[in-house]
Amino acid sequence: MTIRLYCFGESGNAYKAALTLELSGLEWEPVYVDFFHGETRTPEYRALNPMGEVPVMVDGDLTLTQSGVIQDYVVGRSGKLGWRDEAERREILRWVLFDNHKNSGVGGPVRFNMNFLPEDKRNDDVNAYLVARHGSAMKVLDGCLEGRDWLVGNGPTIADIANCGYLFYPEPFGFDRTAYPNIDAWLDRIAGLPGWKHPYDLMPGSPADRA
Amino acid sequence: MTIRLYCFGESGNAYKAALTLELSGLEWEPVYVDFFHGETRTPEYRALNPMGEVPVMVDGDLTLTQSGVIQDYVVGRSGKLGWRDEAERREILRWVLFDNHKNSGVGGPVRFNMNFLPEDKRNDDVNAYLVARHGSAMKVLDGCLEGRDWLVGNGPTIADIANCGYLFYPEPFGFDRTAYPNIDAWLDRIAGLPGWKHPYDLMPGSPADRA
Structure with a gap:
């Protein structure tokens, strides 16, 4: 099943998770969070993440929050971008x-x-x-x-x-x-890393969309 | 060899490492850092930690910085205060x-x-x-x-x-x-945890000392 990442282009915290997923080679897709219209403050979003933040990663039954936790998970799942000892x-x-x-x-x-x-x-x-x-x-x-x-x-x-x-x-x-x-x-x-993308190209949403 | 922790009483970041060490049961001792007279900005201290922060932990040949890294190490070394899965x-x-x-x-x-x-x-x-x-x-x-x-x-x-x-x-x-x-x-x-101590009792240095 494709990993889903709740994110939006303006969030550097989401970018850390999105770029880790992209460079790891795992299959993933973004789910746009309408932060600028208050989506992260809704009860529905708080049920997904009580910390009220992006990113949130959903991989099957597993939901993870905090970019550093998602990065740690992606290292474990892909064997990429991690440590040797x-x-x-x-x-x-x-x-x-x-x-x-x-x-x-x-x-x-x-x-x-x-x-x-x-x-x-x-x-x-x-x-x-x-x-x-x-x-x-x-x-x-x-x-x-x-x-x-x-x-x-x-x-x-x-x-x-x-x-x-x-x-x-x-x-x-x-x-x-x-x-x-x-x-x-x-x-x-x-x-210069193969597959690198700028945040506004990797995730949906940017100031240009709201201009 | 006794673990040494570079710290001072006023630092909550140091307290996280000191309290983890204390509650883990490992042998450790504090090394006072004279933050309020600029010790963390000296070349000697920057050689110990280029990030210029307390705490720094030294265990034999191993030097670690960032309270969260020290906490992770103490969990691994003591088997206490960590995770089951x-x-x-x-x-x-x-x-x-x-x-x-x-x-x-x-x-x-x-x-x-x-x-x-x-x-x-x-x-x-x-x-x-x-x-x-x-x-x-x-x-x-x-x-x-x-x-x-x-x-x-x-x-x-x-x-x-x-x-x-x-x-x-x-x-x-x-x-x-x-x-x-x-x-x-x-x-x-x-x-109420056995062995708990207030930061000013666990680490050297407090506002009272400088009054």
């Missing part, structure tokens, strides 16, 4: 947690605030705070990519896919990849 | 990621801003934004604890320890446990 497994987990805490966990909200909130609800102080915090995370990421092609081991893993979750989007959120040469080259490397 | 393993990972993204990842910074930043660097708009975000996460956590003693399975796991990371601290950060009856009862349950 316990040390690599832990190192990948380290980067997935870093992404949730400091990278996507901050970059995602500030991109939302700066681009998708009504203008009268935007707050410059809040956004400056988040941009600075995300910038610190980018500095760490850029430093750790020095002399490396991929975050863990010698090839792409879910650690790379997690951390690039919000970094291909065109909307401004204080992140300029050209300011971070190692990130810039690493994003090119990810975009 | 793959489904529980994934469910625990889901809650550890939720904590990093929405709970400790937001509650930690706002507690820092409201209590440990110099008064002239505090920003009410930023703190109100973070308090509201953390409140949404607390609503989800409280809802998911309805009718349950523990987040996953029938006993305490690292999922519970991750999510309580910042919730025992006395400093105000917009979180009032009495507003969330299920969280309130669950925190009492955690505090």
Whole structure:
């Protein structure tokens, strides 16, 4: 049975799961979630995911939420994008947690605030705070990519896919990849993987659809 | 050899690792990190952890960072506080990621801003934004604890320890446990576990030491 992923194009958290599925070679299809009309706040959606977030993955009887859990599952099911030993497994987990805490966990909200909130609800102080915090995370990421092609081991893993979750989007959120040469080259490397797609090409929904 | 944990009392992220070690029964000892005098920004500390964060765990030749990775390691080494099967393993990972993204990842910074930043660097708009975000996460956590003693399975796991990371601290950060009856009862349950200790009793360093 084809795996279904509840997602929408604007969500970098969904993109992490979608890109992992796509690059793993598993059969999957997106199910569009109408986030901008409040679908994730409906009782039906909360029954699917009490955390009220995308992505949600359904594979037969199994329903999983949290992008990092879905990534872990896809590694197990496909044998791709994962670890060769316990040390690599832990190192990948380290980067997935870093992404949730400091990278996507901050970059995602500030991109939302700066681009998708009504203008009268935007707050410059809040956004400056988040941009600075995300910038610190980018500095760490850029430093750790020095002399490396991929975050863990010698090839792409879910650690790379997690951390690039919000970094291909065109909307401004204080992140300029050209300011971070190692990130810039690493994003090119990810975009060069066979089967790679931009979030707006991989998942349904984009600002253009709502314009 | 005794496991060493680089930590300080005020860090809920360190508390997650310290409490996991303590409740697992493994031998460990804290190594005080003088965060408030900039130790995590020194070249020596960055060599230990390029992410510049506490906690860091050293067990013989093995150095691990990120509280969730250390928790995962302690489960493997002690056989305690973990999962009985793959489904529980994934469910625990889901809650550890939720904590990093929405709970400790937001509650930690706002507690820092409201209590440990110099008064002239505090920003009410930023703190109100973070308090509201953390409140949404607390609503989800409280809802998911309805009718349950523990987040996953029938006993305490690292999922519970991750999510309580910042919730025992006395400093105000917009979180009032009495507003969330299920969280309130669950925190009492955690505090009732044999060997439980408050962060300021488990790790060196507290605001009282600096007063």
